[in-house]
Amino acid sequence: PASSMLGPIAHEWHASGFVRLAREDDRQYPVSSLAAMSRTTQWSTDVTEDERLVDPSLAGDRSDYEGVQARAVLSTPLMWGDELLGVATFHSRRQRQWTRSDVALLEAAAREVSIALHHARMYRDALESTRKLQEVDQMRSDFMQMVSHELRSPMTVVVGIAEMLQSHGGQLSQDQHAELIETLGREARRLGRLVSEVLDLEALDKGSLALRASEVDLAALAEEAVTDSGNVDRTSLSVSPGDRRANVDRDRIKQVLLN
Secondary structure, three states, X not given: OHHHOOOOOOOOOOOOOOOOHHHHOOOOOHHHHHHHHHOOOEEEOOOOOOHHHHOOOOOOOOXXXXXXXXXXXXXXXXXXXXXEEXXXXXXXXXXXXXXXXXXXXXXXXXXXXXXXXXXXXXXXXXXXXXXXXXXXXXXXXXXXXXXXXXXXXXXXXXXXXXXXXXXXHHHOOHHHHHHHHHHHHHXXXXXXXXXXXXXXXXXHHHOOOXXXXXXXXXXXXXXXXXXXXXXXXXXXXXXXXXXXXXXXXXXXXXXXXXX
């Protein structure tokens, strides 16, 4: 609708003694609205007698010009390509026959303002893009540090147990040997989960992570996750009566439980 073409006045130059339009920034001024709708320069030699300005389809009321002491109005759109950036307007307290020079002056000024607005917007967008890229870069850096730390912990345990079994395996009791093997398996599974999570994140980043849904017994899946986590002795699993089956991606739900 025409009323949505013009927003509040954000910037304004005005002559001494004139009422600032910004005080009435919620109003629509019909000549400016006409310039915005037509994308061409529009003028009125006397807004009080201009019958075009009483058109109900035109945003604004010509009576509003009384509040800003405007009698004659010259408006031109601020354009960048096909995009309307705003409207530049001259107005006079008295009736005025706008000349070709007046129109040329306003249109030339409007072109310069449009260029300045476009460059300012490009600069703002560039700053915003730079800020977002810096945030993403910091997030990637933090993530890589976290992954490095998380991977190093189980790898250290796996390497340590392997070296211990190789050098002192014959000196270990059966219980000690079994405990080390259990720990080795638990840390290897943990390492596998971390690698899987990293690969999942990469797939998500590329938008290629697909879900494979099937009917799953959630209680059985929870019990399996507890077992794989290596925390059976420290975990109590309680299942309430009722339907325990759901249509889900089994591997993803198990990953959630493990996490």
